[in-house]
Amino acid sequence: MELVESILTNNPCWKAGKKIQVKGLMLHSVGCPQQSAQVFVKKWNNPSSSRACVHAFIDGSTGTVYQTLPWEHRGWHAGGAANNTHIGVEMCEPSCIRYTGGAGFVCSDREAALRVVKCTYDAAVELFAMLCGRYGLDPQEEGVIISHKEGYDRKIASGHADPDHLWSGLSTGYTMDGFRGSVSALMGAGYKNPSETPKEDGAVCPGDKIRLLPEAVYYSGKQIPDWVLSDIWIVKSLEGNRAVIDYNESGSHAICSPVNVKYLRKI
Secondary structure (H helix, E strand, C coil): CCEEECCCCCCHHHHHCCECCCCEEEEEECCCCCCCHHHHHHHHCCCCCCCCECCEEECCCCCCEEECCCCCECCECCCCHHHHCEEEEEECCCCCEEEEECCEEEECCHHHHHHHHHHHHHHHHHHHHHHHHHHCCCCCCCCCEEEHHHHHHCCCCCCCCCCHHHHHHCCCCCCHHHHHHHHHHHHCCCCCCHHHCCCCCCCCCCCCEEEECCCCEECCCCECCHHHHCCCEEEEEEECCEEEEEEECCCCCEEEEEEEHHHEEEC
8 A cells, every 4th residue: 555645734624723532434435436536635735625624535546545634633524523533534436437416326337447446445445454553443343434324324424325335336245344344354363452452561562652773774674764763653563573663653654664673662
C-alpha cells in the first residue's frame, strides 16, 4: 500500500481544527463514476468545499491512499454522530458506471469495473488493518469497522448505501462481514486489543510509541535518515527482534520499515 500525504489545508473542515478519540473506521465509496483520487483531492482543497471532508481517498487505478486529514482530526464524512468517533475513508468508483437514480447504476464494462473495485478493496483492507493496529481496535468488534450504509442503519450516519450498493450491484461477492474478516486475517489470527495484552515492564509491543536510538539502522543495515531518528513513531508489528515501525506520532508520515528491537526506546 502506497500512502501519500495530501492534507486539505484549504478545506474548512481542516481549519475547524477539532479532534476525536478514534473508536472506529467507516468505509465509503464516492458515489460517482470517478476512479482518480487526485480529482477529489484537488476539488476539495479549497474554502468553498464546506459540506464534506474525509480522512483519505483510495485511487481506483493504483490503490494509492491519499491521506487528506490527520487521522485524529474530526472529519465531515458521516453526516451524523460517527464524525465524532470514526475515521472516514472513500474508495473511488469505476469510470464505466453510470448512476440512474439513488444508488442504482448501470455498467458498460463489468470486467474493468471489477478490477477497480478489487484494487480499492485490497488497499482498504491494508489501510484498515494498519489503522486498527495503530489505535488498538479489534476489526471484528461490533461497530468498529462499518460502512456508511451500516452507519445509517445504526442511526449515526446520513442515509447513504455505500459501498454495499457498489459491491452488490456489480455482484462482486464482497460484503462488509467479509471485509472485516479480511482485515482481521491480515492482522493475524488471534488478534487482541494491545490495551488488553499484558506487557513486561520496558518491553516494546505493537501500538507503542518509540524513539530510535542514535546508532539505529534499518533491519537491512541501511542508514536511517536524521529526520526519522528525531521523530516519535508507532510500532506496527513485532516478530522476535524484528519490529516494524509505522506512522509517526502526528500521523503525517509513514515509513513502514523493520528495525531491530534493540534500537527502540519506548516513550
